[in-house]
Amino acid sequence: MRDTGPVVVVGAGHAALETAAALRAAGHSRPVILVGAESEPPYARPPLSKGYLTGRVGTEELWLRPEGFFARQDVTAVLGDPVVEIDRDSDRVRLASGGRIAYGTLVLATGARPRRLSVPGADLDGVFALRSLRDARELRRALGAGGDVLVVGGGFIGLEVASAARGLGLRVTVVEAGPRLMGRAVTGTLSAHLAELHRAEGTRVLLDRELVALRGERGRVRVAELNDGTRLAADVVVVGIGVLPNTGLAAQAGLTTGNGVVVDRWLRTGDRNVYAIGDCARFPTPHAARPVRLESVQNATEQAACVAAALTGTRRPYTAVPWFWTEQCGVRVQMAGLTGQHDREVVAGSPAEGRFTVFCFRAGRLVGAESVNRSADHLITRRLLAAGGAGPAPDDVARPGFDLRRHLSPSA
Amino acid sequence: MAKITYKHPDGTETVVEVTAPNTVMRGAKLNGVEGIVAQCGGSAQCGTCHVYVDEGNTLPLPEMHEAEDDVLYGTASERRPTSRLSCQLPVSEAIDGLVVHLPPTQT
Numbered sequence: 001m002r003d004t005g006p007v008v009v010v011g012a013g014h015a016a017l018e019t020a021a022a023l024r025a026a027g028h029s030r031p032v033i034l035v036g037a038e039s040e041p042p043y044a045r046p047p048l049s050k051g052y053l054t055g056r057v058g059t060e061e062l063w064l065r066p067e068g069f070f071a072r073q074d075v076t077a078v079l080g081d082p083v084v085e086i087d088r089d090s091d092r093v094r095l096a097s098g099g100r101i102a103y104g105t106l107v108l109a110t111g112a113r114p115r116r117l118s119v120p121g122a123d124l125d126g127v128f129a130l131r132s133l134r135d136a137r138e139l140r141r142a143l144g145a146g147g148d149v150l151v152v153g154g155g156f157i158g159l160e161v162a163s164a165a166r167g168l169g170l171r172v173t174v175v176e177a178g179p180r181l182m183g184r185a186v187t188g189t190l191s192a193h194l195a196e197l198h199r200a201e202g203t204r205v206l207l208d209r210e211l212v213a214l215r216g217e218r219g220r221v222r223v224a225e226l227n228d229g230t231r232l233a234a235d236v237v238v239v240g241i242g243v244l245p246n247t248g249l250a251a252q253a254g255l256t257t258g259n260g261v262v263v264d265r266w267l268r269t270g271d272r273n274v275y276a277i278g279d280c281a282r283f284p285t286p287h288a289a290r291p292v293r294l295e296s297v298q299n300a301t302e303q304a305a306c307v308a309a310a311l312t313g314t315r316r317p318y319t320a321v322p323w324f325w326t327e328q329c330g331v332r333v334q335m336a337g338l339t340g341q342h343d344r345e346v347v348a349g350s351p352a353e354g355r356f357t358v359f360c361f362r363a364g365r366l367v368g369a370e371s372v373n374r375s376a377d378h379l380i381t382r383r384l385l386a387a388g389g390a391g392p393a394p395d396d397v398a399r400p401g402f403d404l405r406r407h408l409s410p411s412a
Numbered sequence: 413m414a415k416i417t418y419k420h421p422d423g424t425e426t427v428v429e430v431t432a433p434n435t436v437m438r439g440a441k442l443n444g445v446e447g448i449v450a451q452c453g454g455s456a457q458c459g460t461c462h463v464y465v466d467e468g469n470t471l472p473l474p475e476m477h478e479a480e481d482d483v484l485y486g487t488a489s490e491r492r493p494t495s496r497l498s499c500q501l502p503v504s505e506a507i508d509g510l511v512v513h514l515p516p517t518q519t
Binding site: 021025044046047061064065066069072073297298301302323325327332334373374375376378379380382383405408 | 438446458519
């Protein structure tokens with residue numbers, strides 16, 4: 001009976017930790033072993049590109065659980081010693097140190113790694129990615145030294161770093177290859193609003209422009225060259241051009257991969273004893289036409305809970321409503337649902353006053369919302385999407401004085 | 413340092429000691445108090461650290477700001493006059509003895 005063997009979680013990030021915690025909270029008594037590459041105990045990543053860089057959030061505020069948590073919960077945490085191989089014939093994983101651990105159930109929570117810049121000079125000192133606490137510590141130190149900051153990529157990470165760096169009083173330029181900011185994640189309406197906000201804060205935002213080379217002096221970056229011939233001073237370069245899911249182990253073990261470890265709606269791979277969750281997993285969802293891979297704390301924690309439920313006998317498909325948030329230029333931006341396929345958007349509130357929500361519809365049905373300083377819209381949209389009801393019609397939203405709170409029935 | 417009591421919907425309670433500069437939310441997370449999810453990590457974004465402050469409370473709590481008020485319109489359990497986001501309640505000696513009630517569900 002393999003179901004009685006240890007639950008081995010590959011990874012020690014948010015999804016991994018929540019899996020262990022949820023198993024114990026449900027009274028699960030099998031051994032639980034977390035194996036992570038980083039030597040830090042599990043920490044919160046969202047603040048790394050925001051308050052941590054400005055010093056508003058300290059390191060001690062990042063830890064997800066108190067010291068002694070693992071011992072108290074009877075969870076074994078193997079940190080700083082990554083899994084390097086999965087052997088599905090013998091149901092064992094092999095660690096970098098050479099150790100082997102047998103599993104009854106394997107949960108892959110391997111996360112993702114930053115996509116690397118492929119231009120000349122990409123490995124000069126002063127060029128940073130931002131994913132881990134270690135990355136954030138180094139970047140914080142570099143920003144503390146001042147100078148010109150170049151952010152490559154106008155996505156979540158890039159814009160949050162730009163905002164933090166401006167907050168520290170540095171000169172900041174964002175270079176985005178696409179025609180708008182956060183182009184893959186948000187509507188044009190929100191993109192334009194964010195570009196305005198960043199420019200108003202004094203950040204230079206260059207769209208439709210690509211970095212072609214970094215030039216340095218004595219091994220340190222100094223100048224960035226763009227494809228239109230522009231040369232920019234750059235003492236610190238932050239690369240925020242997306243992440244790649246860590247699928248190597250799964251692929252090596254013969255599991256199906258392709259922009260993520262492919263799982264079914266119960267988050268199981270083709271092997272019934274192997275699950276994949278969090279940033280590394282690609283899964284079908286009722287909220288999108290095609291399987292998706294999502295990078296968010298919400299997704300990590302709720303997928304962890306889903307797997308823990310399956311392992312404790314209450315199996316249910318994963319149907320949670322995706323949501324995301326970002327903080328830039330002191331503004332709260334919250335996104336509910338997946339809006340990629342929408343065919344109509346209606347704005348409620350006032351973009352001019354910095355408080356509005358873009359409601360997105362497909363075939364007349366609400367599929368998501370992007371809120372700027374309008375959290376009630378965001379939270380209620382999440383609940384409406386979860387309830388699967390009709391929600392407001394586009395014409396309702398377009399009426400003056402529209403208030404989504406009236407659309408929330410007590411049962412929703 | 414403040415002693416905070418978290419009362420669960422089933423009538424049991426957990427009492428923990430929390431130090432500044434933590435919040436009532438982090439006090440729960442750090443001590444493994446069930447019933448506080450705190451998906452956003454404490455930035456008044458997600459509404460999953462919702463608590464009801466005890467009705468008899470006389471300890472000084474900060475005024476609710478606009479963002480917290482906004483989030484409380486969308487919490488999973490009903491909003492009441494005593495509703496707060498525990499991530500917006502900083503811990504100090506001034507709130508030693510605070511009692512909060514956990515809602516039936518956060519998500």
